[in-house]
Amino acid sequence: MGPPLLCLLILVSVYGQACNSKSFSIDYNENCFRKDGQCFRYIxxxxxxxxxxSYYWRDRLLKMYMTGLNAVQVYIPWNFHEPVPGMYDFNGDRDLSHFLDLTNELGLLVIIRPGPYICAEWDMGGLPAWLLNNKDIALRTSDPDYLAAVDSWLSVLLPKLRPRLYSNGGNIISVQVENEYGSFMACDYSYLRHLLHLYRLYLGDEIVLFTTDGNTEKELQCGSLQDLHTTVDFGPGDNATKAFNLLRKYQPKGPLVNSEYYTGWLDYWGEKHSxxxxxxxxxxxxxxxxxGASVNMYMFEGGTNFGYWNGADFKKTYKPIPTSYDYDAPLSEAGDPTDKLNDIRNVISQFQPVPQGPVPPPTRKMDYGFVSMNKVGSLLDFLDVFSPEFPTETRYPLTFEEVKQYFGFVLxxxxxxxxxxIPTFLSSVPSGVHDRAYVSVGGVFNGVLERDHVLKILVAGKAGDWLDVLVENMGRINFGSCVNDLKGLVSNVTLGGDILTDWLLYPLNLEGPISEGWPHVGNNFIGFxxxxxxxxxxxxxxxxxxxxxxDTFLSLPQWTKGQAWINGxxxxxxxxxxGPQITLYVPGNILRLGENTVTLLELExxxxLSVVHFIDRPILG
Structure with a gap:
């Protein structure tokens, strides 16, 4: 009885190991991915x-699953998790582990795009602005200073991902190396090879690594690399056959993949809603x-550039991106299923089974009506609140980065x-203001200087009057060769023909006091x-x-421009x-039963009427 029982135990052990072994790889002979040995295509x-x-992560992922997707694609923004060098934040809405746990619970595979550069219409393409403390740094190249920062970041991030790889029992099936590198001017293959080495070092040899680039010769040539699977981007208006034929020049064998199939497009301030x-x-x-190709739809839900996180493009002029990243995606900015989602679900059902049952409904939307707004006072009246330290004294203007103020405002x-x-021109050189400057003399507002658009305004006053120039960072460029986008007064300002000197710089920390309840301190309202x-x-x-x-939407049609806070x-x-965006999305989780506060910094x-309106629908165009 002994030997047969031993044989049976061995067979059970071997069978159990086979059942528990998970693999995801590329079959170059059959031109497909292999998941657990079977040809596989992801949608x-x-x-x-x-x-x-984070309150809504499960809701959005469940809607994606019920649409019939078997995978999600996820960027990881470096600047979101390392706001200052060596200090890492993976808590709350930054809890990447919790998000990935939810994808696994819902049975969704994950394609990770950890950068270090991600574009994503996100500030500086995900690169942290503190890199610009080094004025000579060459971003996205083999520059030793840049590589040292990248190495440090990836040594923290990638070990968090390794246990989640598919071959290690997790649900991450592939990882992108850099992002659309062929669109960058450097074309530095040594840099890509350095990243490839890091990814292999931390993630091992089994994970599928890939690159993504636009469907042009130049982009695919500079963005692809031997030993990396090459994928391509194109939208519904492009010729898929032509794009994949071009891809075959750089990826002769293996599965065809469109890593960014565009379901919509981004908006810019001052242009029509896309x-x-x-x-x-x-x-x-x-x-x-x-x-027979695999595909990732970009975006499936766009979401919102809360705070100051929006990016910008530079196409002849600087083009900042709005707060809404709705993207005209299948799930709206507020996560609501659209008719586009229903059509996509019908298409997917023709190629693979979709889960039974309806897609979860939209979240509750509320019209809370009008809210009267009281003026608290001029920003200049509260410098002791928002900049309590001594100002920086400087002969000529310094940039935001030089005073370690990476977002928001500097006075x-x-x-x-x-x-x-007699009214005289206060002038900036072309692109000397990054990005908008609100000018007051003796406490009286005079007007706005705007990057690439308004280079001079008329001012008047008496000798010794304060000239105040409040500069707003409208978002760093996230694409192309200009991602080293310094902010503030990046050139001198002249009055008539005279260069102005002897400046005081006040970096403004608005978030701290407002998140703690200002201007409502206890039951007292600080108002003028x-x-x-x-x-x-x-x-x-x-x-x-x-x-x-x-959920609700803050409508501000009679206001001009500014920043809004709800309950801090x-x-x-x-x-x-x-425009085109008229309303701001307000997620219901930041509201509370009973009293809520809305605070505006109106800049112009x-x-x-001094009222705002909370309505139950967005106005984006």
Missing amino acids: SGSIHYFRIP TTSKELVSRGLKNILEM YRTRLPRDVP SETESNTGPSFYSGTFQITTQG FNVGRYWPAR RASE
């Missing part, structure tokens, strides 16, 4: 956990799937060197007379009561005067 969607409150028809998107998706202050009785001027950078605040909690949470920039001109 994926991009979701950015950093643009969605939309892509559901018919075009679903027809293009069906065409890709009929070719540049000097005195008029002489009487200016409502008869003051409604122009220039000023704070306004109001309260409203709710008995039912749900920075919901982003508003700019209805320029406040509403004559």
Whole structure:
């Protein structure tokens, strides 16, 4: 009885190991991925956990699963997790581990794009602005200073991912090395090889590593690398056959993949809201799937650039991206299923089974009505609150980066060197202001200097009057060769023909006091007379009561431009005067039953009515 029992135990052990072994690889002979030995094709969607409150992660992922996706694609923004060198934040809405746990619970595979550069229309493409403390640094190259920072970051991030790899029992099936590198001017293969070495060092030899680039010769040539699987990006208006034929020049064998199939497109302040028809998107998706290719839809939900996280493009001029990253995606900015999602689900069902049952419904949307806003006072009245340290004294202006202020606002202050009785031009050189400067003389608002658009305004005053220039960082460039986008007064300012000197710089920490309840301290409201001027950078605040909690949209049609906070949470920039975005998405989880506060920093001109409106639908165009 002994030997047969021993044989049986051995067979059970071997069978158990085989059942528990998980593998994901590329079969270059059959031109497919192999998952646990079987040919496999993924149908994926991009979701950015950093643009969605963690409260809603499960809701969004479940909707993606119920659409029929078997994978999600996820960027990891370096600057979101290492805000200052050596200090890492993976808590709350930055809890990457929790997000990945949810994907695993819902049975979704994961394609990770950890950068170090991600683009994503995110500030500086995910690179931390503190890299620019070194003015000579060459980003996204083999520059030793840049590589040292990358090595340090990846030594923290990648070990967190290794246990989650598919071959280690997790659900991460592939990892991208860098991002769309062929679109960058450097074309530094040594840099890509350095990253490849790091990824292999920390993640091992079994994980599928890949690159992603646009469907042009130059992009694929500079972005692909031997020993890395090459994938391509294109949208529904492109010729899929032509794009994949070009890909075959750089990836002769292996599975065809479109890593970014565009379901919509981004917006820019001052331009029309971008939309892509559901018919075009679903027809293009069906065409890709009929070719046997794997596909990732970018975006499946766009989300929101809360706070100051939006990026910018540079196309002849600087083009900042709005707070909304709705993207006209299958799931709206607020996570609601759209008709486009239903069409995509129908297409997917023709190629693989989709889960039974309906896609979860939209979250509750509330119209909380109008809220009266009281003027708190001019920003200049509260420098002791938002910049309690001594200002930096400097002969000529310094950049944000030089005073370690990476987001938001810095006040540049000097005195008029002489009487200016006749209005005289205050001027900046082209691209000398990054990005908008709100100018006051003697506490009176005079106007705005704007990067690439408004280079001079008229001012007048008496010798010794304070000249205040509040500079707003509107988001760093996230794509192309200009990602080293310094902020502030990056050149001298002249009055008439005279260069202004002897500046005081006040880096403004708005988030700290406002998140702690300012201007409502205890039961006291810090407010000034409502008869003051409604122009220039000023704070306004109001309260409203709710008995039912749900998502809502802050409508500010009569206001001009500024920043909004709800219960101390920075919901982003508003700019209805320029559009296309008119409302700000307010996730229900930041509201509370009972009293809520809304605080605005209006930068130019406040509403004559001094009210805001919470409505139950977005206005994005």
